[in-house]
Amino acid sequence: MRFYLVDDDIMVIRILENIIEEAGLGDVIGHSTESDSAIQDIIMKKPDIVLVDMLMPVKDGTRVVADVKAQAEDINFIMISQVSTKNMISKAYTAGIEFYINKPINKIEVVSVIKRVKEKLTLEKNFKIIESMVSGSAVETKPKVKDSQMRNIRMVFSKLGIMGEKGGEDILIICKYMLDNGITNFDFKVKDICDKLSDNPKAMEQRVRRAINKGLINIASVGIEDYMNENFIRYSNSLYDFENVKAEMDYIRGKRDSGGKISVKRFIENILLVSEVSDWSY
Numbered sequence: 001m002r003f004y005l006v007d008d009d010i011m012v013i014r015i016l017e018n019i020i021e022e023a024g025l026g027d028v029i030g031h032s033t034e035s036d037s038a039i040q041d042i043i044m045k046k047p048d049i050v051l052v053d054m055l056m057p058v059k060d061g062t063r064v065v066a067d068v069k070a071q072a073e074d075i076n077f078i079m080i081s082q083v084s085t086k087n088m089i090s091k092a093y094t095a096g097i098e099f100y101i102n103k104p105i106n107k108i109e110v111v112s113v114i115k116r117v118k119e120k121l122t123l124e125k126n127f128k129i130i131e132s133m134v135s136g137s138a139v140e141t142k143p144k145v146k147d148s149q150m151r152n153i154r155m156v157f158s159k160l161g162i163m164g165e166k167g168g169e170d171i172l173i174i175c176k177y178m179l180d181n182g183i184t185n186f187d188f189k190v191k192d193i194c195d196k197l198s199d200n201p202k203a204m205e206q207r208v209r210r211a212i213n214k215g216l217i218n219i220a221s222v223g224i225e226d227y228m229n230e231n232f233i234r235y236s237n238s239l240y241d242f243e244n245v246k247a248e249m250d251y252i253r254g255k256r257d258s259g260g261k262i263s264v265k266r267f268i269e270n271i272l273l274v275s276e277v278s279d280w281s282y
Contacts, residue, residue, distance in 0.1 A: 035058050043071050
């Protein structure tokens, strides 16, 4: 795996370089402390993963991501910054980042996030191989995945607190597969798709279920703290059945012996519907 590092602090670049090399994650093929030169260098060298600081001078990290994605959409970005406001993080995910890491840099977190992105790339590679085997040259004629929808799904996952979950990455792969192949709502079996996308479909299904369940727990916890929270209002009934969210809230409060239930099929259908909404300003 090839990495490129962008930060106006050379010491941060050296720290990241050491973490990547010591953990055996891959090779750092370049770095830059200036945003403009970084954009052209990244496009020329085509790294697999770019770690970029958000608060770069001249052009911030979000602009770097957007400018590179406009010319090389296959390059993956991890944003690093000490700024963690909801608005700036949303803009970063809209631009096309995969994950967001907070400063100061934590070695364990950096290694964990990079491994998640590598796993995602491996899954996507396997998906393309399987798709090519099944469809042959017909792959080229299939409609391209709606990039805006995939970005929106990532943003929703971030708000649900499941963006860093392995099952979250599995769901992204499933959604991409459905969009690429024009699979409509109520016209698929999750098990069948996992069979196509994974050598261990049962494990993939279990990861997906755990991620969706964690999202349920997180959104229920938000509702307990602030019943009028915008994320709770928006997702408690659009992605989940509100009765099950309420049941999970009561379980967390100790008012019942079991929490809410989830439906993998319903969640994936709903996340695709929600991802079509273009207004992400709130």
